[in-house]
Amino acid sequence: MSYKVLFAIAAAWDLEIEQMDVKTAFLYGEIEEDIYVEQPKEFEDGSERVCKLKRALYGLKQAPRVWFKTLSDFLATLNFKPLLADCGIFVNTETGIFIAVYVDDLLIVGKDKSRIRDVKAALGRRFQMTDLGPCQYYLGIRIRRDRKSRTIYLDQQGYIDKILAQIGLGDCKPTDTPMTTTRLHKADDGYICSAGDRHRFQSLVGSLMYLMLGTRPDIAFAVSCVSRYSSNPTPTHEAAVKRILRYLAGTKIYVLVLRGPLRPLVGWTDADWGGRLGYAKVNLRTTALSTCEAEYRATTNAAKEAMWLARLYSELSVDYGTDGKGIVKEPAAVIIYSDNQGSIALAKNPTQHNRNRHIDIQAHFIREQVERGTIQLEWVRTEDMIADGLTKPLPRDMFEKFRDALGLQKIPGDRA
Template sequence: MSDELEALECTGTWDLVPLPHGSVPITCKWVYKVKTKSDGSVERYKARLVVRGFQQSHGRDYDETFAPVAHMTSVRTLIAVAANRSWKISQMDVKNAFLHGDLDEEVYMQPPLGIEVPPGHVCRLRKALYGLKQAPRAWFERFSSVVQAAGFSPSEHDPALFIHTSKHGRTLLLLYVDDMLITGDDVGYIAFVKKKLSEQFKMSDLGPLSYFLGIEIEHTDDGYYISQQKYTQDLISRSGITDSRTAVTPMEIHLQLRPTDGTPLEDPSRYRHIVGSLVYLTVTRPDIAHAIHILSKFVSVPTSVHYGHLLRVLRYLRGTASRRLFYAHSSQLQLHAYSDSTWASDPVDRRSVTGYCIFLGTSLIAWKSKKQTAVSRSSAEAELRALSTTTSEIVWLRWLLADLGVPCPTPTTLLCDNTAAIQIANDPVRH
């Protein structure tokens, strides 16, 4: 707590001023957390002063709040390209990232315990604090201005990706809130950027990429392996499963679940917590994407039947926790994709489900299972909608790869198993 208060004083986070008439100060509190490494050992103990942002009012002490973060597909694509180019990926972390953001609005806060202030005085915030609604936006604007001054340019296709090109090569920086990945073939400029960032912010150089946002990355001579094994084991431990059974598949074939199946759960919070955690697990586990898509439809009113199928997914994960995605050095940087669709598979509204996966050579970088927005009157129409969704993702990935320095001069192969949909896509006159 002393270190945190010292950091706040060093950055000039607030000024002690009399509370203006008509202003309403917000309150704050301390939050404590134990940070662990990927193997579960204790890394450090953390104390953070957090503002109760729910007391803010729009138009009074905040306006815009949106701040971009790196798309997970961008993270996987960056790793796949780095594996092919034999680039080293460095990871850096910003200490107290949100404290570096400058505030444009007038925000007043009650002084935290331990600070002596004159009677009637409050803290006028000059810098952002964790908990403020506009804190992520203020931090990203500050970071973006610093890296652009260092020579980077933001990508038009992922605002959290910054690119620098020179005669010595290309440098890529990908930001996810306060965690960043830096890679490229311009070693000298990478060292310059690290030094420049350390001058502006309190940085931690975490060395080669190994553990990022709960994702474990292992670098070998053959390429990169990514997984969420520790995350999976922690989730199974928190779920409260008492048996040791495993399942061969995450869900039964042709399963159709309805909101009325079974009896509503007395406490749906555990179901919601597990489903929400599994949604993040699909970052490295495409094999459960469709099952989680189905189960997430019932988070508002889950039933005993839905919970039983959720436990099956957990038992499947227990037996496959060590599965990983592999991004090989020898993989060709050529896109190809697979698209498929159900037809009228939802028993309630009869909408179809789109599924696709996109490979960069042998590296799987993008996938999705999502219900379509309209009812299709034939299987060909459902498959054509799936082709359209996949094409949109391919076009975006081609733009992103161009930013990463991977040109795509040839058309991308998109595979589908529906003859009518293929004919319509090839010749729109048939539609």
């Protein structure tokens, strides 16, 4: 999520996005613990002595932490400090440059090209780096820009083509939606799938999860449904997975569009009582006793996500203007829309009665935030609830409206 926020800011403010890769990153860190390894077979001297490690090795569980500390310490010498909202993003407030770190992959975002070159040069003197230039691929996601319209397009079309080819669906007949409007059911008693079928099913679901978290939030609900049956999938469940892939085959040219100007944060929250409760990509693992309670719990989780995003925006000095000049303070409250008036009233009214006194204390977090003014709840009609597609299967016309609201579009002139 954090890197998408950076991309959105870069699109709105027309910032440079450069990428660097660290060669053999884990080997730079000096470990503090006493760790011993056997002599490499090619260098055994017959003494049966062991070697004491001075630096981290790949496969060592401490290696990622040691590498991150090594990099953080060096960035501190360049006046970069980690954000409180995300310690994987570093900012130099003097130069206005951000550095997002994902293991050995570095995104460098800023306005001034010369200052970015200075940072890259400093990194190159300390570590062996590969300068990848302007970012074109990040974590398997293709990045394209239209700087004139201040727009960034994110897609994983190549990844979709690879999955379809692996399972022989390259020339399949596409579907209009990722799942039917009927619910899936668990396997009948006594049915046990083969180990091979289970492995293939879990592999496909994992691939779909990567797409869902990357650039295709429109398949989130369908993926969450099929993933529940990963321990014992039936042919019906496998057919449901293939339907998702057939949907992707017909929509693989859809891209996630990030376009300026930046606007204040807003959110939508919804729950499906009796089915799977949730908002956005988060599902609640609990049993609610009413629709109102289900919506109330979902709103609480939406509020927590919204507060984190608001904090991240604030630390990145997000300007809600159009040109990125000057700092405009964060709005007094993040607006979250809900289509359940009962849950809104429950959050705004601290009165306790028989219908809500059993609700866990942590679920009342939303009430506290409403009182503080950090969250503002607003009612929206059910037919205008964007989050519907993340909690229940939708017919084609409603699903397409939901997909458009997520920011998934075709680039004019783009072909499959």
